[in-house]
Amino acid sequence: MHSLCFTSETSSNGVVERDFVVGDVPGVLWSSVAGSAHAPVVLMGHGGGLHKKTPALLARARHAVTTWGFTVVAIDAPGHGERPRTAEDELARAELRQALAAGDTGRFESTSVRYVSSLTERAVPEWRATLDALQELPEIGAEAPIGYGGGISMGTAIGVPLTAVEPRITAAVFGGGFFVYDALIEAARRITVPVQFLLPWDDEHVDRRSALALFDAFASTEKTLHANPGDHRTIRWVGLDDEFLARHLGRAAGSDPGRRAGVSAG
Amino acid sequence: MHSLCFTSETSSNGVVERDFVVGDVPGVLWSSVAGSAHAPVVLMGHGGGLHKKTPALLARARHAVTTWGFTVVAIDAPGHGERPRTAEDELARAELRQALAAGDTGRFESTSVRYVSSLTERAVPEWRATLDALQELPEIGAEAPIGYGGGISMGTAIGVPLTAVEPRITAAVFGGGFFVYDALIEAARRITVPVQFLLPWDDEHVDRRSALALFDAFASTEKTLHANPGDHRTIRWVGLDDEFLARHLGRAAGSDPGRRAGVSAG
Numbered sequence: 195m196h197s198l199c200f201t202s203e204t205s206s207n208g209v210v211e212r213d214f215v216v217g218d219v220p221g222v223l224w225s226s227v228a229g230s231a232h233a234p235v236v237l238m239g240h241g242g243g244l245h246k247k248t249p250a251l252l253a254r255a256r257h258a259v260t261t262w263g264f265t266v267v268a269i270d271a272p273g274h275g276e277r278p279r280t281a282e283d284e285l286a287r288a289e290l291r292q293a294l295a296a297g298d299t300g301r302f303e304s305t306s307v308r309y310v311s312s313l314t315e316r317a318v319p320e321w322r323a324t325l326d327a328l329q330e331l332p333e334i335g336a337e338a339p340i341g342y343g344g345g346i347s348m349g350t351a352i353g354v355p356l357t358a359v360e361p362r363i364t365a366a367v368f369g370g371g372f373f374v375y376d377a378l379i380e381a382a383r384r385i386t387v388p389v390q391f392l393l394p395w396d397d398e399h400v401d402r403r404s405a406l407a408l409f410d411a412f413a414s415t416e417k418t419l420h421a422n423p424g425d426h427r428t429i430r431w432v433g434l435d436d437e438f439l440a441r442h443l444g445r446a447a448g449s450d451p452g453r454r455a456g457v458s459a460g
Numbered sequence: 461m462h463s464l465c466f467t468s469e470t471s472s473n474g475v476v477e478r479d480f481v482v483g484d485v486p487g488v489l490w491s492s493v494a495g496s497a498h499a500p501v502v503l504m505g506h507g508g509g510l511h512k513k514t515p516a517l518l519a520r521a522r523h524a525v526t527t528w529g530f531t532v533v534a535i536d537a538p539g540h541g542e543r544p545r546t547a548e549d550e551l552a553r554a555e556l557r558q559a560l561a562a563g564d565t566g567r568f569e570s571t572s573v574r575y576v577s578s579l580t581e582r583a584v585p586e587w588r589a590t591l592d593a594l595q596e597l598p599e600i601g602a603e604a605p606i607g608y609g610g611g612i613s614m615g616t617a618i619g620v621p622l623t624a625v626e627p628r629i630t631a632a633v634f635g636g637g638f639f640v641y642d643a644l645i646e647a648a649r650r651i652t653v654p655v656q657f658l659l660p661w662d663d664e665h666v667d668r669r670s671a672l673a674l675f676d677a678f679a680s681t682e683k684t685l686h687a688n689p690g691d692h693r694t695i696r697w698v699g700l701d702d703e704f705l706a707r708h709l710g711r712a713a714g715s716d717p718g719r720r721a722g723v724s725a726g
Binding site for chain 2: 390393395406409410415416417418419420421422423432433434435437438
């Protein structure tokens, strides 16, 4: 098992940002400067072609830290961000560009599914190793509740099989915006934790029926579908249940360190 | 044009409840005991076979009055509550019972569509006449913003064509749980105001695809779909955007009469 090694630390506006590596997987951990002992941990996925520190992901992480006192973690997916791509990854990406340019939607979908499922197979064990290493940190330990904070698109393609096999994840935010394949539907059927599912209603490339089938497959008794117009890049979420993770990870009111201390002492 | 005549008045827990008639249509108006001058008006629909004062509708009305200072209005649909049924209504209801008992889903759907569309044709002009009469009341007038507060099922079957032809309605809550027919899809295409759409994900009788097609048809740039497990009787809504109507009817914070007075004086 690899330990988590911090490689740099900065802080601004109440949020500490620490880069780390677990083996050869680089990640980043955001937490409250006010202290984060055993605060709920939210695992954030990123979209295809993106990385662990996009502006949108940074904004979501900062919001989660300053509003709820969460500790937020993101890692680069295989072949994304700082990580090298395999020859197969390069080939798949070239094929995706060609299919898109040629308007070959069938080839675009089949290549996308093959590429994303290959990434997912590699990413799930990486997330689990990262979780093992995070729990070795005294500030997290085995006590901190863990949620998957999603990210639609590839963040969900990775998060669904991860949540299906990972009992430490007790609530999850997923979403549409990518091609759902059968193995994901099978994985969703094994998920019983509360799920919030965000669906961009209008996607240029992706059939929304497959996303609805994925929502339908979750075995969770508590699951909520939320859809707004737009595709997965342009969507503007309206009327979202912002407290979903806070409710399920036991952090329903702000990031008061005194409250946490009280919980620990009690 | 018929005037609105109040027939009784009671009040409890900060809410005034006044029964009224407009012509031969009986209705009820809930408002704040603290005063309701030009408060936003929310029109509430009720489900098939139910009436204007079911416990669920009463609870929603009280919540809207005490939380947002809204004035809430409900009327009995044709052949519902205090209103007589036509021979055709009785026939349709008998057919629905028979089809259900026989497990004849095709006949159940076709009869339901015929019955609901007949009710809708009568209910839309009744709602418009009620609105005319309400606006003659000094406490409402032409200034009060108007929203449709929905009710899934038949409340939506009536609310969609009403909102399509009624420019006074500036935001609407609709929902699934009934058989959507083509005329409703056509009406939805003419609706451009903000829409919140509530979908019970699992309905014993109704195909959810038709409800998704209805949501898809709204021309509104702001529309939100919210789905939870359950059918339209058993559903438990979780993480709903409770402020939707308050935001769009300009009543984003509580029912402070001073604030309203200030608005009127300004």
